[in-house]
Amino acid sequence: MSETFVRNLNFQTNDLGREATLLLTFDGNMKGLYKNFYPIVWRVCTFGREGSYSMRATYTSQLAFLKAQVDEGTIIDAATCVNINVSDSHLLCFHFSDPVPGAKNKTGFVQNMAIGLRSTPGFMSPGELMPTPALYFNDVGDGSSALAKFTPKLRAYITSNYQQTAILQSAIDCTHWIWEHDLSCLDENTTWNLTYDKRHGYKITEG
Numbered sequence: 001m002s003e004t005f006v007r008n009l010n011f012q013t014n015d016l017g018r019e020a021t022l023l024l025t026f027d028g029n030m031k032g033l034y035k036n037f038y039p040i041v042w043r044v045c046t047f048g049r050e051g052s053y054s055m056r057a058t059y060t061s062q063l064a065f066l067k068a069q070v071d072e073g074t075i076i077d078a079a080t081c082v083n084i085n086v087s088d089s090h091l092l093c094f095h096f097s098d099p100v101p102g103a104k105n106k107t108g109f110v111q112n113m114a115i116g117l118r119s120t121p122g123f124m125s126p127g128e129l130m131p132t133p134a135l136y137f138n139d140v141g142d143g144s145s146a147l148a149k150f151t152p153k154l155r156a157y158i159t160s161n162y163q164q165t166a167i168l169q170s171a172i173d174c175t176h177w178i179w180e181h182d183l184s185c186l187d188e189n190t191t192w193n194l195t196y197d198k199r200h201g202y203k204i205t206e207g
Contacts, residue, residue: 004062007183010191011156012054012207013047017196021046021160024057026134027168028153028180034170038136040075040114041166042154047194059152059183060118064131068114075114075133075165083118113137115150136167152183158202179204 011022027039045055066081116131135150156179157172178201179192191207 004060005184006061006188007059007152007186008189009057009059009183009186010054010189011045011057011194011204012052012191013194014052015050016047016053016194017049019046019049020158020194020196020202022055022194023157023159023162023172024154025157025168025172026150026153027155027171028151030149030151034168036137038138039168040133040136041162041164041168042117042132042134044162044164046160059154061152061184062118063134063150064116064118066114066116066131066133068112068133068136070112070136070167073167073169074163075136075167078114078116078131078133081116081131084115133165153180154183155180156204178202 013020022043022045023041024043025039025041027033033039043055043057045053047053047055063084064081065084066078068075069077069079114133114137115135116133118131155177157174157177159172159174161173162168192204193207194202194204196202
């Protein structure tokens, strides 16, 4: 079993020059994406035109499966959740009727399921109702499996068209992502500067 790790990312701006909304999501190239499962908006933050702004995003490789409650295309809560023991292959699975790592919905009903990120290894922060959802599985039939080979490849976009925990039914309708990293390859704590100029547009560089 691979060791649980944490990545703390700090995105910051200083006199950006125009207001911009930064969106983070795990929508890297995964087999079955937008067909068998869907990425979820992980973090959204608006940075002002003038002054200093920052957003902190913490990722932990301790994942959980959850039975998602969805309202108008956004995950709003979870009825139940169970930690996932993640092997080196990152094959994720879940038995709702028996809360141990598995792959099959045995509840007798069709379920909406999601992979979520724990805020700290092994447990949720005080007041947190559920892990933060990252991938969504729609209408998993009774006796059917929910599987995904998950790699923590995070992408950043500039767009104000989505809210946090929104389910992305298709690729984000905006210009190409401006930043991409496999979080497992980063240091535990990193700082990233978001800048803008008229010639090159938006750019994120490590601080």
